[in-house]
Amino acid sequence: MNDDFELIRGSGNVFRDLGYHDADLRHARAVLAAEIIKALDERQWSTRKAEQETGISHADFSRIRRANIERFSFERLASILGALGREVEVSVEVRPRVQPGAPAEMRL
Template sequence: MSSKEEKLELVRGSGNVFRDFGHPNADLMQAKAILAAKIIAAMDDRGWTALAAEKATGVTHTDLSRIRNVKLDRFTLDRMITILGKVDQDMEVTIDVKPRGHGDLVHA
């Protein structure tokens, strides 16, 4: 069978790539990733390196470098929210809680 004739299965993700790959703390990991992306975007918008951001915010450049390199295991959500505030970003939180289904991926 040629590659043109192969049938591909379409798999719709859950909206959380960490959940789709079976990580046990998927929701926490997704929340940290979103906050990290917002922190990085705020730094980039200002043209800040980690050292420049340290001077402006008081957050150590090593912590900011860890965030930029997505090494987030040392960070709690509240610490990341605090850092987000220090880069002049306001945050509004909405949480939706729903029962888990049997199998988070939807096959179409």
């Protein structure tokens, strides 16, 4: 068995590593969804209990729990967090994009 392999460090954004054109937005939405799930878990709320307490559809909470977040905008996920008593703070950093595996001289 040959143990030779190439190790490539990920960018920290799995969507970027997989080549999605909207990787940063997908990553941000996934982070918000994870925070929603975390808030529900901390309170030990079912999706029905979350609906009763927030007025947000149990089906929406169910989709989020199943990581089916394609239909949710960033703004919608942030508003759901607000309904759960969480604040969302966004900071933006802009820099040149470097493709994974790019030569070292392109990594400024």
